Amino acid sequence: MDSTKKVVKKLSGEGRHSAEWFTSIGNEHSQIVSFVLTCEESKEKLEPMCSGLMERYKLAGQPVPSILYVDRGCCRAQGPTAVETLFQPWVDSGMVVRLDIFHWIHRFDAAIRTESHSKYATFKSAIARAVLAYNRSDLELLIRAIKAKDLVAFESVTDEDVVRLYITRDQLKHHVRRVTLGAQETFRLVHKAIEELKGPAGLDESGVSLFKTPEAIDELWAAQQRHLECIQDPPDQHMYRVAHTTTINNVDLPY
Incomplete structure (x- = not known):
């Protein structure tokens, strides 16, 4: 469930300025x-x-x-959240409300000086890697499929180099699931990335810091730590579905 103002801004004619929010609900x-x-x-x-x-x-x-994944209203402070109240019959039947990972990562932008900063992409990638990792068995199967093209030529190539040099971004996206790392590991990695980029590593060529102020990123990070458990994959929950099977170099891969 997601709300945005962007779609509403596209309204024209008599409908222009007649609404502020577009809220949609999507399925799996x-x-x-x-x-x-x-x-x-x-x-x-x-x-x-x-x-x-x-x-x-x-x-x-x-x-x-x-x-139900939402962009806000996920964690209880006191009593049920507004979202839980809206879907009370479903919540009573066992549905849980979780914060969408993309929106959690996007919240860090509030402490960033500008998205055009040269260290912006580095920081956002570090935050994403702190939350999600590639499923090991899926990745090993894809590596095996790539190596199957020429077993002799790939004999001296490490798995890390196969991923870095021979596997495309689309192949990773469609054949390798991503899984959450756990709240403690996410905390450690996000904290490490923030502390590193608060120093010289977070300056651009002109000496301008990525963050508005050290206090701004510290305050934001402190506020977002309460959601660390909320953004983890629920146990025993299948987060992906196999659409079909594709073949790469005679190796079958789930898509």
Whole structure:
């Protein structure tokens, strides 16, 4: 479930300026199953869409979703969150509300001076690697498929070099799942990346720091630590589905 103002800005004609928010809900197949345009992002305005969606699932005989990923309103401070209240019947049936990883990573932009900074990509990549890693068995199978093209030629090439030099980004994206590293490891790696880039490593060619101030990134990081458990993959939950099988050099790979 995601809300944005970008789509609404594209409205023209009589509909221009008639709404502020576009809120959509997508399923596990990347299909938008419901959306609504509203003048405010409130429980009152979103309730008809949410109750209507739950009724659709009920009438279609579909099971209650196990996870709802949101861009905000995930972790309880006191009592149920607004999102949990909107989907109370599903929550009562076992659905959990989790923070979407992409939105968690995007929150760090609030402490960054500008996205055009030369160290911006380095920092965001470090944050992503602190949360997600490639599934080892999937990666080994892809490496084997690449090496199968010429076993003799690849005999002296390390697996690391195969990944770095011969495997494309699309191949990694479609054939290798990514898994979360756990809250403790994510904390360690994010903290390490921030501390390194608060120093000389975080300066551009003109000596300008990536972060607005050291205090700004420290305050933001302290606030986001409460979500470290929330962004981890739930245990025993299948986060991917096999669409079909493809063959590379006579080795079958899940897509």
